[in-house]
Amino acid sequence: MLTVFGDIRSGNCLKVKWLLDRLGHDYRWIETDVMSGATRSTEFLAMNPAGQVPAVVFEDGRTLAQSNAIIGFFGDGTPYVPADPWDRAKMYEWLFWEQYSHEPCIAVARFQRAFLGKAADEIEPRLVERGRAALARMEAALAARDWLVGDGPTLADLALVAYTRVAPEGGFDLGPHPAIRRWITRVEAGFGIG
Structure with a gap:
């Protein structure tokens, strides 16, 4: 299953959540509190060396970070990315x-x-x-x-x-x-x- 690491207070994380919800994707949300240093843990930095949320882990283990890259990936082929x-x-x-x-x-x-x-x-x-x-x-x-x-x-x-x-x-x-x-x-x- 797709896993999204995000802080629900972050607009960058919310735009990923909103798009996934709108498109009906099944995913697991892991709340990642940036204020507590969760994005600076050894485990998190191994997944995303930038130490930022949102970060997405695909079923095959690949990871993708940066909110606009993530929404670009999931938005591709939808009405939310213009064909022109x-x-x-x-x-x-x-x-x-x-x-x-x-x-x-x-x-x-x-x-x-x-x-x-x-x-x-x-x-x-x-x-x-x-x-x-x-x-x-x-x-x-x-x-x-x-x-x-x-x-x-x-x-x-x-x-x-x-x-x-x-x-x-x-x-x-x-x-x-x-x-x-x-x-x-x-x-x-x-x-x-x-």
Whole structure:
């Protein structure tokens, strides 16, 4: 059986769980608390030398890490990966941007505020500035369209909703972003996220 190591508090882990659930995959979830050092154990590092979750172990023993690589693998051949080469490339453009320009700001600020208990004035101002810029870019992209790419939900929407929907936990106000708020509702419905 497929085994997924993940921390349920992590948006990166949740996007893998959401996709597997949506596609009806049978898997075993092993809760892996990153705060307790579980990803730094000798056993875990032997499986995933990066020491990060999510990590997937296939029945044949192969492992795959990095959330967007995992959802890319399982999403291949589904409606969540566009058949059109241009739309597929645009989806990947958003996936790479998510890990480079969105998650490092939104998720890190959320982690510091919600899990480390830091006050707003303890968060690095540049982190907040970059997070707001990421939300502004998404708002502009979604102002005239329902989805980030094409005419239906793709892996780009799934990847970006994971931390965007909880951005307020990091101190980011979604009030000024009506297109994002509407999009979150659509993505949650499209992937069956509760």
